Each structure stands twice: as structure tokens, then as C-alpha cells.
Amino acid sequence: MDTAAATVPSNRRPASNSAKVIARKVNVHYGDKQAIKNVSVDIPDRGVMAFIGPSGCGKSTFLRCINRMNDTIASARVTGRIEIDGQDIYDPELDVVQLRARVGMVFQKPNPFPKSIYENVAYGPRIHGLSGSKAELDRIVMDSLSKAGLLNEVNDRLNDTATGLSGGQQQRLCIARAIAVSPDVILMDEPCSALDPIATARIEELIDELRSNFCIIIVTHSFAQAARVSQRTAFFHLGELVEEGPTPQIFSTPRDKRTQDYITGRFG
Amino acid sequence: MTQHTVKSYEEELTFLDNKIAHMGGLTERLLGQAFDSLNRRDPKLAAAAIVSDKSIDNLQREIEDHSILMIARRQPVANDLRHIMAALKIAGDLERIGDFSKNIAKRALAIAGESHPKPLLAGLGHMVELALRQLKDALDAFADRDAEKALVVWRKDEQLDAMYNSLFRELLTYMMEDPRNIGLSTHLLFGAKNLERIGDHTTNIAETVHYLVHGAAITDDRPKGDTTSSTLIQQG
Numbered sequence: 001m002d003t004a005a006a007t008v009p010s011n012r013r014p015a016s017n018s019a020k021v022i023a024r025k026v027n028v029h030y031g032d033k034q035a036i037k038n039v040s041v042d043i044p045d046r047g048v049m050a051f052i053g054p055s056g057c058g059k060s061t062f063l064r065c066i067n068r069m070n071d072t073i074a075s076a077r078v079t080g081r082i083e084i085d086g087q088d089i090y091d092p093e094l095d096v097v098q099l100r101a102r103v104g105m106v107f108q109k110p111n112p113f114p115k116s117i118y119e120n121v122a123y124g125p126r127i128h129g130l131s132g133s134k135a136e137l138d139r140i141v142m143d144s145l146s147k148a149g150l151l152n153e154v155n156d157r158l159n160d161t162a163t164g165l166s167g168g169q170q171q172r173l174c175i176a177r178a179i180a181v182s183p184d185v186i187l188m189d190e191p192c193s194a195l196d197p198i199a200t201a202r203i204e205e206l207i208d209e210l211r212s213n214f215c216i217i218i219v220t221h222s223f224a225q226a227a228r229v230s231q232r233t234a235f236f237h238l239g240e241l242v243e244e245g246p247t248p249q250i251f252s253t254p255r256d257k258r259t260q261d262y263i264t265g266r267f268g
Numbered sequence: 269m270t271q272h273t274v275k276s277y278e279e280e281l282t283f284l285d286n287k288i289a290h291m292g293g294l295t296e297r298l299l300g301q302a303f304d305s306l307n308r309r310d311p312k313l314a315a316a317a318i319v320s321d322k323s324i325d326n327l328q329r330e331i332e333d334h335s336i337l338m339i340a341r342r343q344p345v346a347n348d349l350r351h352i353m354a355a356l357k358i359a360g361d362l363e364r365i366g367d368f369s370k371n372i373a374k375r376a377l378a379i380a381g382e383s384h385p386k387p388l389l390a391g392l393g394h395m396v397e398l399a400l401r402q403l404k405d406a407l408d409a410f411a412d413r414d415a416e417k418a419l420v421v422w423r424k425d426e427q428l429d430a431m432y433n434s435l436f437r438e439l440l441t442y443m444m445e446d447p448r449n450i451g452l453s454t455h456l457l458f459g460a461k462n463l464e465r466i467g468d469h470t471t472n473i474a475e476t477v478h479y480l481v482h483g484a485a486i487t488d489d490r491p492k493g494d495t496t497s498s499t500l501i502q503q504g
Contacts, residue, residue, distance in 0.1 A: 224343050251345045253483025264348045265277065266270040 020045035020215040021066060021185060026080035028061055028070065028239075035061045037239040039080075043232075045184075048207060048216045050226035050247065053236035054267060059219050062236065063187050066217065067103035068096055084185060101128050104178030108190040110170030112162035112177075117154050120162045120173055121145060124181040140180055148176035149206050168199025175206060179214070186210070188218040192225065204229050223263050227251045235259045280338050281348065284331065284355040285411070288362075291327040292407040294320065295362045295369065296400060299466070302373035303396040306459065307389055311380045317373040324366035331359040347480075354480040358410060361469040361476075365403065368462040368469075375455040382452045388442065391435045392456060395463045398428050399470070406473040410480070418477035421470065422486060428467035435460045 019042035028036035036058045043049050051059035061070065068089060070076040082089050089099055101124070112120050121141045124130075131137040141158075145151040150172045154165070162173055171191060178186055188207075192200040207216060207229045220226050226233050227247060234244040235256070243256045254260045261267050272278040298320050305314035335356045338344060344352055402421050409417040439453045439460070478486050 223345060227345070252349060254346050260346045261270050263345050265273050267273065 019043055020084065021217075022081075022083045022086075023062075023065075024081045024083075026062065026065060026078065026082060028058070028065060028079075029075075029077045030073070031075040035239055036065070039236075039241045041234060041241055041244055043215060043217060045215045046212060047232065048211050048218060048230040049232045049234060050230035051217065051219045051234050051236060052221075052223060052226050052263070053242075054262065055221075057236040058239040059234075059236040060189055062241075063189055063217060063219050066185065066187055067100050067105055069105070071096065101181045102183050103185045103187060104181065104183035106171070106174050106178055106186065106188045106191045109194050110167055110174050112165070112170050112173050114161065114163055116159045117145075117162045117165070117173060118158040121176050121180045124177060128181055130181060144176040144180040145173075147179055147210070148172045149202065149209075150176055166199070168195050168202060171195060171199070171203060172206065175203075175210075179210070183214065185215045185217065188216065190219055190221060193221060200225070223251070235262065237262065277342055277348075280334070280342075281351055284334060284338075284352065287327055287331050287334070288355055288358055289407070289411060291324060291331070291359060291362050292403070292410075294324050294327070295366050296403055296407075298324065298366055299369040299372075299396065299400055299403070302369045302376065303393065305373055306376040306379075307393065309376070309380050311377050314373040314376040314380075318370050321366045321370040324363060328359045328363040331355055347483075350480045350483060354410070354476045357476045358473050361472045364469050365466050368466050371462050372459045375459050379452055379455050388435075388439065388453075388456055391431070391438060392459055392463070395428060395431050395435065395460060398424075398431065399463050399466050402428065402467060402470045403473075406470050406477065409474065409477045413477070413481050415478045415481035418474040418481075419486065422474040422478070425467045425471045428464060432460050432464040 021043035022041075023043075024040045026036055026039045027034065039058075039062055051063060053059045064070045065078055065082060066084075066089075068078075070078055078090065084099075084102065088094070113123065115123070118141055121144050122137055125137060125140050131140055142151060145154065150169060153169060154160075154173075162170065165173060171194075175186075175191075192203050195203065204225065207218065210216060211231075218226075218229065230247045232245065233247045233250040235242045235250065235254075235258070237258055243250065243254060243259045245255075250259065251263065254263065272281075298317055301313055301317040301320070304310065305312075305317055335352050338352055342348070402424060405417060406421045408414070409421060436457065439457045443450045443453045475486055478484075
């Protein structure tokens with residue numbers, strides 16, 4: 001990673017008109033079971049794409065292909081091609097650790113390290129060697145916390161343990177931690193499902209702010225959330241990508257009957 | 269159509285359709301009565317027609333309340349959202365049609381004492397006939413989710429416009445012939461104008477049905493003559 005990327009991102013990359021993430025004919029098998037069938041999709045930069053679909057439809061599996069999280073599952077086999085900025089992320093030469101620095105992830109349940117608030121955010125930049133000095137690291141931490149909308153709430157207790165924060169604060173801390181390493185893409189796997197409506201609203205607000213700098217992909221069970229935060233929506237069903245398009249179109253006039261049946265609550 | 273997992277949601281949507289059907293039926297009847305009262309010089313029928321507009325207004329309010337509650341409770345999307353919005357809009361158009369019809373009935377009261385020249389009333393009668401048929405077709409198109417039928421209604425409105433134009437000229441001539449005809453003719457002219465407006469609201473209903481079915485507005489220009497064909501429909 002170049003030195004410019006050592007700071008927390010702010011318009012560091014020129015906006016590209018082409019897709020940030022390109023998937024072509026991606027198939028995922030867990031042993032004999034096929035979890036993803038021939039999925040091809042272009043995910044634009046600087047925006048939010050929502051993956052929706054019933055449980056077990058493959059949306060999380062597909063999300064995890066984008067930072068090769070499925071590598072950690074012994075029986076998982078991924079075929080097809082996924083590119084980020086034109087680079088094949090399944091290239092055997094590729095350093096997966098570097099990939100995961102470029103593709104941050106936020107999980108369903110906030111999972112702060114049992115360390116101080118400061119250390120949670122500093123951890124990534126430190127192990128990736130993104131800061132040359134303590135002062136620079138401080139700046140990255142403060143900047144990330146600020147971008148995650150958490151700084152004002154934790155400014156006076158950066159050395160307190162992160163597990164003492166509320167659920168919503170912990171989740172925003174995890175987002176601060178993800179953006180501290182200056183990723184290109186942020187994957188969010190149901191980031192609000194463990195949060196109350198107010199904490200959810202704050203995360204959604206945050207996502208809306210972050211999209212001007214990142215490519216964000218969010219898996220959500222809440223259609224309303226997908227409708228609120230995303231610009232594009234992809235509907236998965238039984239491992240297939242059934243329909244993908246601008247969010248307003250998906251929620252007002254879906255083309256595929258399966259999409260319509262699902263989002264209107266008529267499924268099965 | 270596949271049923272909702274939540275049965276009460278399905279029932280609420282059906283409730284909306286039933287209310288629209290009821291409201292549509294009352295509106296058709298009101299328009300028919302309004303003209304009959306004019307034609308037969310029947311002030312009693314006119315009075316009854318005027319009163320019945322109240323139930324149409326009440327139904328509109330009921331549909332609005334129900335729709336707002338559904339939006340708040342269900343956060344409808346896709347065809348459900350279009351369904352509810354369509355019901356809201358159609359209820360609004362029917363309410364207006366009810367008002368115009370009521371206005372025709374009021375004119376029946378005003379000119380009850382005057383003698384009616386047959387040809388003039390026949391012209392108005394043809395307009396009413398067509399307006400009623402259009403309204404019925406538009407409501408059927410809604411009930412059957414039949415965008416093709418809605419498109420036919422939409423195209424046919426120009427006939428009503430043409431009838432209005434010719435009646436307008438006819439009434440004008442009649443007024444010029446004899447100034448004593450001005451009172452009656454003016455009332456009939458307003459009646460014709462009301463029918464022309466009723467046609468426009470019926471066209472709105474047809475447009476709403478098209479949007480409900482296809483999720484897209486009718487992109488066609490309103491036909492001048494019969495040149496366009498149904499190939500312009502875009503599948504939603």
C-alpha cells in the first residue's frame with residue numbers, strides 16, 4: 001500500500017466510473033452442496049449495494065467471497081472470477097492479509113477486541129504498518145473514530161475497555177476499526193440486527209456518510225433498511241442472483257416475480 | 269397471485285378493492301341518476317342524487333384512512349405499494365366524478381321548470397352514455413388488473429372530447445338563435461363541461477391502472493385520431 005493510503009481515506013482515490021468489484025460466474029460449493037450458482041454482478045464504487053434474500057439464499061456466502069473469508073472453511077470451494085479494481089482476488093500470488101486490509105468487514109454482532117477503545121482502532125494500522133509514528137497513529141485513530149461518528153462519545157475515555165460501550169457504540173467502533181486501515185471496500189453482514197432502532201438509525205446515517213468514500217456492500221434482512229441505505233439492491237434466492245438494479249426500482253417495480261413475492265412478504 | 273404470509277395484510281388489500289368497487293358503483297349510479305333527473309325533469313330524483321354524493325365522500329375518507337394505516341403498519345413495497353397508491357388515487361378521482369355528477373343534478377333542479385329541446389338533451393345523453401361506459405370499463409380494468417383495457421379507455425376519451433366540442437357549438441348556435449334559450453343552454457353547457465371533466469378523471473383512473481399493472485406510466489401521447497397501437501405498452 002502506498003504512503004498516501006496511510007492516512008484515513010478522504011477522497012484519496014479518484015472516483016471511477018467503472019465497477020469497483022466485478023464478479024463473473026462465481027460458484028461456491030460447500031462439499032457437495034452448491035451455495036452460490038453462477039453469480040455475476042458489477043458493484044460500483046462510492047455507493048452502497050444491499051444484498052437481500054431469505055435465509056440460506058447465499059447472500060452472506062457471496063459477501064464472504066469478496067474478502068476470501070470462505071478460505072477459512074475447509075469444505076468451501078470457490079470458482080469463477082472476482083476482481084477488485086481489475087485485480088483477480090483469487091490469484092494464488094495474492095496476499096490474503098493485504099486483501100483483507102483492502103476489504104474491511106463489519107459483522108452482525110459487534111466484536112470489539114477486549115482491549116481499550118484506542119487499541120481497537122490502532123490495531124489494524126499498526127499490524128499493517130500504516131503509521132510511522134505515535135502521532136500519526138493517534139491521528140488515524142481520532143480520524144477514524146470521528147468518521148465513525150463515535151469520537152464525541154469516547155473522547156475522554158479512549159483508554160477504557162471497549163467492551164464497556166453500548167452495542168451501538170461497539171458497532172460504530174468496529175466500523176472505525178474497519179476504516180482505520182483505509183480499505184477500498186467495506187462489507188457489512190447484517191450490521192444492525194443486534195441493535196435497537198436508534199442505534200440502527202445512527203449506523204444507517206454513518207453508512208450514508210461513508211458511501212462518498214467507500215464501496216459498501218451490506219447484507220440485511222430488513223428490506224426497509226436496504227431501501228433506506230442502498231443505491232443498488234441485489235436479490236438472492238437459492239444461491240442465484242435473481243435480480244439486481246437501482247434500489248428504487250427494486251422496491252417499486254421489481255422485474256422478477258420471485259423478487260416481488262419476497263419483498264412483499266409472499267414467499268413460500 | 270401468491271398470497272401474503274401474513275393473512276391480515278391480504279385481507280386489508282382486499283378490503284381496499286371492495287371499497288373502491290363500492291365507491292365506483294355508487295358513482296356510476298349517481299351519474300346515471302343525475303342525467304335521468306335532468307332528462308325527466310325530476311327534482312325528487314335530483315335531490316336523492318345530490319344526497320347520495322355524501323356516501324361517496326365518506327367512502328373516500330375511509331379509503332384514505334385505511335391506506336394511511338396500511339402504509340404505517342406494513343411499509344408496503346412493490347406491487348402492494350402500487351396497489352395502495354392506486355386505491356388512494358382512484359378514490360380521489362371517483363370523489364371528483366361524484367362532485368361533477370352532483371353538479372349536473374343541481375342543474376336539473378335549476379332548470380326543472382324550463383322546456384327542454386329534445387336534440388340538445390339527446391346530445392348530452394350520448395355524452396353521459398359514453399362517460400358511464402368509460403367509467404365502468406376503467407373500474408373493471410382496475411378490478412381485473414387489465415392494463416390493455418385501461419389503455420382502450422385512455423384512448424377513447426378523445427371521443428368524449430369531440431362530443432363536448434360539437435355540443436358546445438350546438439348550444440352556442442341555439443343561444444344565438446334566441447336569447448331566451450341562454451339560461452337553459454348555459455346550464456346544459458356546464459353539464460357538458462362536467463361530463464368532459466368526468467372523462468378526464470376516468471382517464472386518470474385508466475392511467476393509474478396501467479401504472480399499477482406495469483409499474484410504468486403510459487408513455488404514449490394521447491392519440492390524435494386512431495394512429496397509435498398497443499405496441500407502446502411497456503412491460504413493467
